[in-house]
Amino acid sequence: MNTPLIAPSVLAADFANIRRDVEMLNESQADWIHIDIMDGMFVPNISFGLPVCEAIKRHAKKPMDVHLMIEQPDRYLEAFRDAGAEVLSVHYEACTHLHRSLQYIKSLGCKAGVAVNPHTNVQLLEDTIGDIDLVCLMSVNPGFGGQKFIENTYKKVRQLKQLIVDNGASTLIEIDGGVNSTNAPLLMEAGADVLVAGSFVFKSEDPKSTIADLKSLQPV
Secondary structure (H helix, E strand, O other): OOOOOEEEEEHHHOOHHHHHHHHHHHHHHOEEEEEEEEOOOOOEOOOOOHHHHHHHHOOOOOOOOEEOOOHHHHHHHHHHHHHHHEEEEEEHOOOOOHHHHHHHHHHHOOOEEEOOOOOOOHHOOOOOHHHOOOOEEEEEOOOOOOOOOOHHHHHHHHHHHHHHOOOOOOOEEEOOOOOOOOOOOHHHOOOEEEEEEOOHOOOOOHHHHHHHHHHHHOOO
């Protein structure tokens, strides 16, 4: 079993000290920096957009994993690439032409991700899984940090892993929402590759140590 990639979510960072928090992530064992973009339409919250993404990029030394929780994401893909995104995830539920969106992301030189809401069946990705670099499984309802982890996620991870194997794909499975040191080993056992952690990291007494602890976990 590979060591999980850890992608702390800056949605839980201190926005007044974003440079400090990004530099902390640079010095930590974090692999990626996860950035949640919300438009107040696709999800009932507004987070931040291109200017903040660009500001994070000026200080980030880790790849930026940008999760677009927005309607009509194709309009902004190139702009977010230019703002520093290396992984770009669009929501299955927001894309009328998912295959086209995936091809567009790849043409921009980014890894193409698809995020799915808790109610969305992963089998809906069967026809595109070979084109997807990363599937971000939402383990809470998207829009707000600090929510309780949805237990059905373990089953979805196993189903998605089987779909990836059956199609000979190399897609990574990312879990976003409510991840902590208790459920992380169970998620890894089910097949998760990337763990997004927001509040669990940034609200801890020693975020760097918390990231190191997550990085060292083994599947159960």
